[in-house]
Amino acid sequence: MTAILEIRELSKSFGGLTAVDRVSFDVREGEILAVIGPNGAGKTTLFSLVSGFITPDSGSVVLEGAPITGLKPPAVARRGLARSFQIVQVFAGMSVLDAVTAAALLRLPLNEAIARARDVLDDIGLASRADAIPDSLSMQDRKLLEIAKCIATGPRIILLDEVMSGLTLAEAQVPLAAIRRLRDGGITFVMVEHVMPVVMSLADRIVVLNFGQKVAEGTPEEIVANQAVRDAYFGEDMDA
Ligand SMILES: Nc1ncnc2c1ncn2[C@@H]1O[C@H](COP(=O)(O)OP(=O)(O)O)[C@@H](O)[C@H]1O
Ligand SMILES: [Mg+2]
Numbered sequence: 384m385t386a387i388l389e390i391r392e393l394s395k396s397f398g399g400l401t402a403v404d405r406v407s408f409d410v411r412e413g414e415i416l417a418v419i420g421p422n423g424a425g426k427t428t429l430f431s432l433v434s435g436f437i438t439p440d441s442g443s444v445v446l447e448g449a450p451i452t453g454l455k456p457p458a459v460a461r462r463g464l465a466r467s468f469q470i471v472q473v474f475a476g477m478s479v480l481d482a483v484t485a486a487a488l489l490r491l492p493l494n495e496a497i498a499r500a501r502d503v504l505d506d507i508g509l510a511s512r513a514d515a516i517p518d519s520l521s522m523q524d525r526k527l528l529e530i531a532k533c534i535a536t537g538p539r540i541i542l543l544d545e546v547m548s549g550l551t552l553a554e555a556q557v558p559l560a561a562i563r564r565l566r567d568g569g570i571t572f573v574m575v576e577h578v579m580p581v582v583m584s585l586a587d588r589i590v591v592l593n594f595g596q597k598v599a600e601g602t603p604e605e606i607v608a609n610q611a612v613r614d615a616y617f618g619e620d621m622d623a
Contacts, residue, residue, distance in 0.1 A: 386409035387411065387446070388446055390442075390443075392406075393439050395437060401594075402428040403595050404425070410573055411571075411587075413569065414571060415571075417590070418573060418574070418590045419575070419576065419577070419582060419589060420592035420593050427575065429592070433542065436456055438453055439452065446459070446464055449462070460536050463540060464540050464541075467530065467544055468529070477516075478515065479509060479513050479514070479515050480501065482517060482532060483503055484535075486536050487500050487535040489537070490536065490537050496535075509524060527561065538570060540572070541570060542572075545577065547559075547577075547581050548576075555578065555581055559581065589601065589603055589606045598612065599611070599612050
């Protein structure tokens with residue numbers, strides 16, 4: 384299978400702390416890859432390095448065969464990589480439609496961006512909330528908005544940072560269905576997720592980080608069966 388994203392020996396330290404420590408893995412075209420690990424393991428920093436928000440100390444990132452290491456976020460986004468934020472970010476006074484339109488402006492002039500934003504909202508089931516202020520949305524709809532903003536940029540690959548956190552398993556079903564549908568439409572996903580039943584049901588493969596290092600990589604079955612992973616990082620949570 385072709386790798387859409389190649390992460391090689393990526394490292395980043397903050398002062399004395401190595402947040403991401405020589406991490407390497409491939410993301411295969413069309414897969415849903417989950418990145419898991421305890422708080423502070425380096426998951427969000429890894430996403431920031433790949434998407435250009437932080438420059439790595441060393442290592443490389445290759446997107447569809449072209450190096451993107453050190454490129455700024457808009458340049459990375461134009462090459463087809465979108466990234467959601469763990470903390471939902473909204474500008475004061477913006478409606479849901481405005482927020483998605485702003486994302487669509489990456490590739491489109493304003494009129495087309497508005498039309499594209501409406502299509503994306505329609506597609507993801509948020510059309511009726513287009514004029515709402517994002518703060519007024521339910522937690523579930525906020526998660527859908529985060530995904531909608533990514534989609535609006537016209538990506539080939541999306542990095543989602545804990546988009547299911549704060550949702551019950553029942554509430555997570557709507558964003559989960561949206562992600563499956565988008566994947567079937569050809570978009571590749573890398574997701575940081577804590578909710579293990581979600582990870583197990585959605586991910587094709589899993590990468591496990593701890594203290595900045597990759598400690599395991601494999602199918603959900605392989606990761607569940609990995610005694611070192613169970614003992615050290617998840618205990619009984621893996622059966623949840
Ligand atoms: N900008 C920063 N400055 C200093 N330390 C940071 C910064 N960002 C992250 N860290 C530290 O790097 C480690 C990894 O953080 P993070 O990538 O957010 O982990 P995760 O997303 O897996 O919870 C943590 O110890 C965190 O405190
Ligand atoms: Mg994080």
